Amino acid sequence: MLTQQVIRRAAEAALEEDAPYGDITVETTIPAEETGTARLVSRETGVMSGIGVFATAFTTLDPDIEVTALVRDGERFEAGQTLAEVSGRMRDLLTAERVALNFTQRMCGIATMTAAFVDRVDAIYRDCADTNDRANTNDRESTAPVRTPRTFARTRIADTRKTTPGLRPFEKYAVTCGGGHNHRYGLSDAVMVKDNHLAALAAAGLDMAGAIRHIRERVGHTTHIEVEVDRLDQIPAALAGGADTIMLDNFSLADTARGVDLIDGRAIVEASGNMTLDRVAAVAATGVDVISVGALTHSVRSIDLGLDM
Structure with missing residues (x-):
């Protein structure tokens, strides 16, 4: 890198x-x-x-x-x-x-900028711990709304491929300096199936589950497969196909929480789309594993x- x-x-x-x-x-x-x-x-x-x-x-x-x-x-x-x-x-x-x-x-x-996003997410866990401490002191059950992700100890902030041409190694390294994590480095690193890919496979007669299985048969056994969904009703098919990561694209907070429940630890849950400092803590509190933020590199x-x- x-x-x-x-x-x-x-x-x-x-x-x-x-x-x-x-x-x-x-x-x-x-x-x-x-x-x-x-x-x-x-x-x-x-x-x-x-x-x-x-x-x-x-x-x-x-x-x-x-x-x-x-x-x-x-x-x-x-x-x-x-x-x-x-x-x-x-x-x-x-x-x-x-x-x-x-x-x-x-x-x-x-x-x-990355550190600002990471700080907002980390704050919800501190607040949750403080609430639990107060609840234990008062011998009451905590009502903290924060849900811990299934895969990682805390929700991760990650970058995207929306980088300046020629400067990707520098920009992705800078994200890690701010406490964030790198998404795939480029198109050669992992499979990421979006709506246009699914449309092309659908034209060949493959539904989402079939498309993921089709891809799995053609890549190495260590290759990670991520699938982007924009509706809750797509999640069962993504799970049936064996996706490693399911990206919830532009979901509302309520639907993000429902998506986490539907996936139930069977895949890494990534949230993406319209991520701002004002919104990121609430998204993390739904229990997603990763939040990808294009603004870290394209709007800094x-x-x-x-x-x-």
């Missing part, structure tokens, strides 16, 4: 895009021998992701540049905090500055970082 080779190739391409024939501004304003130090400073709170990518943007241009990371990926930071220090020739620091910031600001934005706002010389 996000290997050093992938990072370096991306950094080289970005530097080539930004300065294909050199940086004429620094070449005409900064003496070649001048050196200096810059600090990566956050202008707002966030979660770090891509500190290694930040460093590689500089060292790809000049291996002699020294980068000292002061915050690790996955750590939270405050506004005004120094996140890293960079030392070397001023021309190289200024030339690589924007490339380094572009990668890191976006990755931090994804990690920060970059964190404001600056490089102060």
Whole structure:
């Protein structure tokens, strides 16, 4: 996924895009021998992701540049905090500055948004535990409405394939820095059957259950099969076909809870569609195993970082 080779190739391409024939501004304003130090400073709170990518943007241009990371990926930071220090020739620091910031600001934005979703979900379990503690203290039965998922200890927040072309390794890594989980990396990783696939198979005379069995016969025994449903009455057929994961697409909260009951632990339950910070806790409380959120990568706002010389 996000290997050093992938990072370096991306950094080289970005530097080539930004300065294909050199940086004429620094070449005409900064003496070649001048050196200096810059600090990566956050202008707002966030979660770090891509500190290694930040460093590689500089060292790809000049291996002699020294980068000292002061915050690790996955750590939270405050506004005004120094996140890293960079030392070397001023021309190289200024030339690589924007490339380094572009990668890191976006990755931090994804990690920060992911952490916000994870925090909302985690809060329902803390609230549930507090309710249970109070109930036990008062010798009463707890009435907490939160249902624990069958597959995992807590409902997982996951990304989707709605990523920026060419930047998927960076964006999916950033999701994990924020405490989220990765969905399938690409089309080669797992089977995911949606309505258009089912329509094509239906034209060949296969219903949903038959379609899933048809797929199962043609893939390796370790291949995971996920099926998207948009109605409750499709769930029995998905179960009969042997789906490993059933995605409840754009279900209401009431229907999501009914879907969890119908599946009853016989498949992983994923909820997707219209996931916002305001809604995600209520969806998690229905007991789904996974909530996939496309906004983590397709609608994220970059964190404001600056490089102060």
